[in-house]
Amino acid sequence: MTSKRHTADSITDDALDALYENANRGWRRGDEWKARAEQAEAALERLTEWCDQLDQGLRELLKDRTAVHPVAAHVRHRLAEPKENSAP
Numbered sequence: 001m002t003s004k005r006h007t008a009d010s011i012t013d014d015a016l017d018a019l020y021e022n023a024n025r026g027w028r029r030g031d032e033w034k035a036r037a038e039q040a041e042a043a044l045e046r047l048t049e050w051c052d053q054l055d056q057g058l059r060e061l062l063k064d065r066t067a068v069h070p071v072a073a074h075v076r077h078r079l080a081e082p083k084e085n086s087a088p
Contacts, residue, residue, distance in 0.1 A: 006019075044079070047075065047079075048076075048079075050072075051069070051071075051072035051075050051076060052072070054069035054071055054072040055067065055068055055069050055072050057069070
């Protein structure tokens with residue numbers, strides 16, 4: 001960001017170009033963050049689908065509709081939101 005505050009009367013073409021370039025860098029960075037977030041969400045979706053497949057395989061093996069694969073349970077536990085740990 002620039003240290004000088006511009007007005008419509010005081011801004012130069014160079015200063016305006018610098019402001020637009022700074023804004024464009026911010027937008028590109030935001031686009032990169034969005035792409036990374038979408039990739040992470042897709043990876044989590046694949047992981048949870050794999051956990052579901054593990055559960056389904058164990059249920060078929062044991063003939064128990066409520067069986068939960070221990071690896072799948074552990075993965076889900078590790079992915080869960082952490083519990084609040086602040087003192088009352």
